[in-house]
Structures are given as structure tokens and as C-alpha cells.
Amino acid sequence: MKIDLKKKPQNVTIIGGFPGFGLVGTISSEYLIDHLQAEKIGSIWFSEMTPMLAIHESKVVEPFGVFYSKKYNLVILHAITNVAGMEWKIAEIVERLYKTLKAKEIICIEGVGSVGGKPGKEYYYYTNRETKKWETTGIKKMKEGVVVGPTASLMLKMDSVPISCVFAETASKLPDSGAAALTIKALDNYLGLKIDYKPLLKKADAFEGKLKKILEGTKKAKIIKDKKDVTYMG
Numbered sequence: 001m002k003i004d005l006k007k008k009p010q011n012v013t014i015i016g017g018f019p020g021f022g023l024v025g026t027i028s029s030e031y032l033i034d035h036l037q038a039e040k041i042g043s044i045w046f047s048e049m050t051p052m053l054a055i056h057e058s059k060v061v062e063p064f065g066v067f068y069s070k071k072y073n074l075v076i077l078h079a080i081t082n083v084a085g086m087e088w089k090i091a092e093i094v095e096r097l098y099k100t101l102k103a104k105e106i107i108c109i110e111g112v113g114s115v116g117g118k119p120g121k122e123y124y125y126y127t128n129r130e131t132k133k134w135e136t137t138g139i140k141k142m143k144e145g146v147v148v149g150p151t152a153s154l155m156l157k158m159d160s161v162p163i164s165c166v167f168a169e170t171a172s173k174l175p176d177s178g179a180a181a182l183t184i185k186a187l188d189n190y191l192g193l194k195i196d197y198k199p200l201l202k203k204a205d206a207f208e209g210k211l212k213k214i215l216e217g218t219k220k221a222k223i224i225k226d227k228k229d230v231t232y233m234g
Helices: 021-035 087-100 149-157 177-191 198-202 204-233
Strands: 002-005 013-017 039-045 054-056 059-061 064-069 074-079 105-113 123-127 163-170
Touching: 002 087, 013 021, 013 087, 013 149, 021 074, 021 105, 021 163, 021 177, 021 198, 039 074, 087 149, 105 149, 105 177, 123 177, 149 163, 163 177, 177 198
Parallel strands: 013 074, 013 105, 105 163
Antiparallel strands: 002 039, 039 064, 054 059, 064 074, 123 163
16 A cells, blocks of 8 residues: 655645545546646555556546645545455545645545435535534535445544545436536535536536546456456466
8 A cells, every 4th residue: 555645735625536326426526626727746556456547538547646736725536446345445545644734624525326216416414523614505414324435434444533525316327427516516615616516517428428438448457457367377
């Protein structure tokens, strides 16, 4: 497990966008990086990661990148790799990043299944601290639910750290730009980013197509690698 940083900004807010239901976290973090013109300042690596990268529009997209918006003092974690089985290691490395950057708080973005499998219109927040700031965003506080994946490992391992989560309902397996747009709206209200979520709705097809190509490519690469592993063993 390794984290490479070329810059170490201090007193930041960390936003985590991990692959999950509807790819909401990945889409939202990608959108933030694009629209805040965030600079890539580092990479995160695990030995369990399949050694691969994606190339999109002649640019390299790493499995797990660390980006920084100087204007808003935000560090954005953007992952396109499969994180299943690495949840506790992710929590460990995010905790290390939190301490290194003396971060103020961590905000995780997640998709949750909508009731009855219908397109989601609701979005919620959860925070482990007393604050009225989220109440001003106009979204509901989550009262019941089940959280899994990296967000759950972070909440369990770092329960003394200020952690907030933004959840958006999605009926789509992957990806769901509409649900991601709801999380962008919530983050905009909470952090005062002055970022418009509506273009994400208008360009949903193009945005989702980009992620589909990247994820399909990484999936194919893993299949090829697995086949080669079998060949080497046999």
C-alpha cells in the first residue's frame, strides 16, 4: 500500500469518490475534477490492484488518483478501479492522508438503491458530528439505511474524525449521472463551490459513455491478465 504525493496542501476538505452503486461516487468526483480544474497531485497504489491503466482522449486515467482544487482547498479522491476486498486498506490510507494534510473533514459520495427500482429523486446526508450546516442544504438526513464498501470502512475506522456522507438514490446499475448530479447539488450548497450540476444532466450520455469505455477496458484487461495467470500456472 503506497501513496505518492507531489504536493501536501494543509487544512483541506477531502472528498472521496469510489466506485459503487450507480458509479455515483466516481461520476461525481470526475465532474468535480473537470469543473474545478483540479490538479493531479498524487496517486494511491495497492499490491492487490490489477496492473492496468486507461487511456481516454490520449490521456492516461490512473486507477486511483489524488486531485487538488487550490481555489476551494479540496482534495478529491477519484477511483475507477475495483475496490472490492480493499475497503480496509482504503480506510487506512485515507486516514494517513487525513493526518498528513491535517484535513478538516472527509466527505464521501455514494449511490443507494431507490425504492421499488424506480429512478431516484431523493438524496440524503449523514454526519457523525453535530452541525447545522448540512441542514441548510435542503436535503434530508438519512435516518435508516445500510452503508457498505469504502465509505463504511471509513466510518467504522475513523469514527472520531468529522465524516459526512452524501447519498443519492439510483435505480441504475451503472452509471447514473442523474443521481450524481444530486450529490453535486448538495456539495455545492454545503461547500459553496459555485458549480452548476445541470450540465451533468445535459451531458449524461457522453459522460456515462466515457466511464463505460474506461470500465469496460479495465474489465477486459483483468480478464486477459487472469487468463495469462492460468497459462503461467499451467
